[in-house]
Amino acid sequence: MSTYALFLGCTTPTKVIQYELASRWVCKCFGIELIDIEDFVCCGINQVNLSVEAGLLMAAMNLALAEDKKLDILTLCAACTGALAEAVERLKDDATRDRINEKLRKVGLEYKGEVKVKHISRVLYEDIGIEKIKKEVKRDLSGFRAAPHYGCHYLKPKSAFEGFEEPDNPKTLHQLISACGAYPVEYETLNLCCGGKVFPVSEDIVHSLVQKKFDNLKNKKIDAMVLQCQTCYLMYSDRQNEVNKKYGKKYNFPVLLYPQLLGLALGADPVTDLGLNLHRVPVDKVLEKIA
Amino acid sequence: MNKAKNMFEFKKQISASELDTNFKSDVLTHPDTEGLNACFSCGTCSAGCPIHEVFPEYNPKKLAKMVRLGMRKNVLSSPHIWYCATCHNCEQRCPQNVKFFSILNVLKNMAAEEGYAPPSWVEQTRQVMKTGIVFATEEDWIKERERLSLPSLKGTREKVRKIIEQTGIDKIKPRVDPE
Numbered sequence: 001m002s003t004y005a006l007f008l009g010c011t012t013p014t015k016v017i018q019y020e021l022a023s024r025w026v027c028k029c030f031g032i033e034l035i036d037i038e039d040f041v042c043c044g045i046n047q048v049n050l051s052v053e054a055g056l057l058m059a060a061m062n063l064a065l066a067e068d069k070k071l072d073i074l075t076l077c078a079a080c081t082g083a084l085a086e087a088v089e090r091l092k093d094d095a096t097r098d099r100i101n102e103k104l105r106k107v108g109l110e111y112k113g114e115v116k117v118k119h120i121s122r123v124l125y126e127d128i129g130i131e132k133i134k135k136e137v138k139r140d141l142s143g144f145r146a147a148p149h150y151g152c153h154y155l156k157p158k159s160a161f162e163g164f165e166e167p168d169n170p171k172t173l174h175q176l177i178s179a180c181g182a183y184p185v186e187y188e189t190l191n192l193c194c195g196g197k198v199f200p201v202s203e204d205i206v207h208s209l210v211q212k213k214f215d216n217l218k219n220k221k222i223d224a225m226v227l228q229c230q231t232c233y234l235m236y237s238d239r240q241n242e243v244n245k246k247y248g249k250k251y252n253f254p255v256l257l258y259p260q261l262l263g264l265a266l267g268a269d270p271v272t273d274l275g276l277n278l279h280r281v282p283v284d285k286v287l288e289k290i291a
Numbered sequence: 292m293n294k295a296k297n298m299f300e301f302k303k304q305i306s307a308s309e310l311d312t313n314f315k316s317d318v319l320t321h322p323d324t325e326g327l328n329a330c331f332s333c334g335t336c337s338a339g340c341p342i343h344e345v346f347p348e349y350n351p352k353k354l355a356k357m358v359r360l361g362m363r364k365n366v367l368s369s370p371h372i373w374y375c376a377t378c379h380n381c382e383q384r385c386p387q388n389v390k391f392f393s394i395l396n397v398l399k400n401m402a403a404e405e406g407y408a409p410p411s412w413v414e415q416t417r418q419v420m421k422t423g424i425v426f427a428t429e430e431d432w433i434k435e436r437e438r439l440s441l442p443s444l445k446g447t448r449e450k451v452r453k454i455i456e457q458t459g460i461d462k463i464k465p466r467v468d469p470e
Binding site: 008010011015024049051079095109158192193195198212213275 | 377378382393397411419426429443448451454459460463
């Protein structure tokens, strides 16, 4: 059985609680123990805008807290994954680590360099494995057409993920979707960024990016988009109305987080276990399809 | 006649007296920026940039060139440097291993120090120092977490403030946009 410190980040536990709910449920199902660390803070990815050093310090603080409990970190957010994994890489350099630790010591923390950071999908892929997942499927999802969206920081910077994925040609989410018995739909804008990190400075840019992806998906007969990051989720789900208004469209794409799709396949209760009632874009069509 | 004349008119002349010849070397004092000297302006960064595609004014290749020319004020005061989506395509695909993402972060940090930071990012940092996350504490999600029997988010936030204050990030003021 594997044990991880659960890194929730900022957005999941406050605005996309269904992702947390489904992730906890799925992990429990596979015997992945999740430890909550109360002192975890934001991963620091946005602070990098104003101070690269401050961003690295925040990542290092979180790594130090997990290391103190002798735990590796399991993340839900793609951006937290990228930020923390990149920090692990940068802190392998002795001079950088010494400089950062000098500042961490002011609050009694120190990072020695012994933490691994893995996104929940990677944990499912590597620790549990596609075959084991397939064996546990209890609900028939055949014919369910899911459009995967990876999330940039799940893949990049590549140097932070030990060759886990090929950023321009990713495969793991496709395989994880197939493992549930659903069909991963191929589409041209697979790797198009959701724009989430630009949202605080330009909503217009986000809307153009989201519209581009929707325009590509409109004739693909998909039952849902399947994501692995709550920021991508907010852009494709919660911004869907705005995009429709702005571009005069009637897109109606249900958006699921991967642990929700997996939970459905494993026979979870859609509401109490997976929070499917908490979606801004209703997922009734999803539930009808699998009923 | 007018048409012919326009062909030879530059949009904006670059005046040598307005260039800061130290700009590039200032940027190069920061980690992961050395690629600036290897860039041959092929434009792979801009070609693969999702933002450039929908908003052409954001142009990584052009920014890299402007830094090398020493166009300090134009670069640091430009609102465009804040439009990066952090997707990493530029550096992932660069044939010269230029880490444009890291270079851009350095530019943003310098711009922030000079008073050009967007208010939204300054506000987020203030929030982080109060709550530990980028959002304010809100009654609705506290209640929702209770209803779903999820752990409350009550960490000690003093630590993060004390740690990042050492970088001076708390002193950064948001830019004031003209009315």
